Amino acid sequence: MTKRIDPTITRDVSAISSLDLSKRDLTIDLARVFSLLLVVVVHLLFVGVGRDADGGLVVSRPLEEQPWFAAATWAGQIMPLFFVVGGFASLIAWRGTVRRGGSAADYVKTRVLRLAQPTLPLFVFYVVVIGATTLLAFAPELVAQVVEGAGSPLWFIAAYCLCQALMPAMARLHERAPALTPAVLFGGVIVVDAARYSSGVTQVGYLNMVFVWLLVQQIGFWYADGWFARRTRWQLIVVAATCYAALVPLSTVGPYNTDMLVNLNPPTLPLVLLGLAQACLLCLFRPALAKVMSTRAARAIVFGVGTRLMTIYLWHLPVIIIIAGLGLLIPGADPEPASPAWWWSRIIVYLLVLGILFALSLGVGRWEKPRVLGPTPSVGVVALAAALTFVPTFLVIEYFLDLWLAVAGAASLWVAILVLRRWPRRAGSVG
Structure with missing residues (x-):
């Protein structure tokens, strides 16, 4: 009897085989996948669901309650590395677009689609879930707390969309002024942080979504150009050690928090230092x-996860929360959060989460690869689509996710995708 081969696995193997690995830095792919899987670990350890003395549901954050947690974030805050490797990959992709005769609008169109398309199903999911619990009047305070946490990773879509929309301009600045550009961005980071902490207005700090993440992206540009590779081993060690050493006075005497997750939104100077140290x-x-x-097994795992990055990132927290809730219904499957049994059970739950995300990717994962149905529209339309992708995900950072924001986000992303994918063909255009 012939054994049937999963077509999904066949496609993954074919994709790996078709890649020109001789010109690809596979360590960048590995770093991206490692960063994502570490994010899933951290968020898994953040979610504790139990019951109080009266039998009511209580949502806790066991990892954050540990005395060593703040110190651990100096290694566990991995998002700067994600933007470093993203800057590396983006610069390579942009230069490829230019070589093929593509424009800035061509590049931004594709990148915005790769963010907007996989994010749309998640917003629709939240519309359904929040809408249903609202109609049923099911524990509104608990639902609000859960949804607030589940929607928190959406900040990345806003920040990365901003970086991708400005990528062509930042790449040109990097080519013309490779030293001056990061220097100006660094000055912007300092000015914004100074204004935020001196005024006490936290919202001022969101201007650093521009300066911090574009500066960390520039570190990725320098990595792509071989600046780090040309440094000696000891030079890299000294730079990394200096960055970590600088965090000590900044977070103890200075205004920044010793918890590097607190320094994430709004983004602050410590993230730049972490990004430089992590690049080294x-x-x-x-x-x-x-x-x-160099091993086939590692490449298979990395590319298997890599083709599902957005699905894993966007859906891992909802899956973790659903599993935690279902565990309450199974006798013995809900150990007390932060208890020894709870910590050990995270290994099994982590594998379960990854398995479910893989199965989920067979459906929603198809949204990760945009199928362009028409030519690139005008720069103004592409800019509008980028704004429609950025705004709802940014608003989640400031106002947290609720029903109306979920509806507005779904509508906004749908319009962004529509104008980019189904723009009427120009007269005489081909393909």
Whole structure:
């Protein structure tokens, strides 16, 4: 009897085989996947669901309650590295677009679609879930708390959309003024942080979504151009050690928090230092990581996860929360959060989460790869689509997710996708 082969696995293997690995830095792919899987671990340890003395549901954050948590975030705050490797990959992709005769609008159109398309199903999911619980009047305070946490990763879509929309301009600035550009961005980070902490107005700090993340993206540009590779091992160690050492006075005497997750939104100077240190460490470990990626097993895992990055990132928290809730219905499956049994059970739950996300990717994962149905529209339309992708995800940071924001976000993303994918063809255009 012939055994049937899963077509999804066949497609993944075919995709791996068709890649020109001779011109690809596989350690960047590994770093991206590692960063994402670590984010899932951290969020899994953040979610504790139990019952109080009266039998009511209580949502806690066991990881954050540990005395060593703040110190651990100096290593566990991995999002700067994600923007470093994103800057590396984006610069390579932009230069490829230019070589093929593409425009800035061509590049931004594709990148916005890759963010908007997989995010739309999540917003629709939240509309259904929040709408249903609202109609049923089911524990509104608990639902609000859960939805607030579940929607928190959407900040990344806003920040990355901003970086991708400005990518062509920042790449040109990098080519013309590779030293002056990060210097100006660094000055912007300092000015915004100074204004925020001196005024006490936290919202001022959101201006650093521009300066901090574009500066960390520039570090990725420098990595792509080989600046880090040209440094000696000891130079990289000194730079990384200096960055971490600088965090000590900044977070103890200075205004910044010792918890690097607190420094994330609004983004602050410590994230820039972490990004530079993490780029140095990535370069230091590059030979060892390259050996890992020389194996077929490692490449299969990395590319298997890599083709599902957005699905895993966007859906992992809803899946974690649903599993935690269902665990309450199964006798013995809901150990007390932060108890030894709870910590050990996270290993099994983590594997379960990844398995469910893989199954989920077979459906919603198709939204990760945009199928362009027409030519690139005008710069103004592409800019509008980028704004429609940025605004709802940014508003989640400031106002947290609720029913009306979920509805507005779904509508906004749908319009962004519609104008980019189904724009009427120009007269005489081909393909």
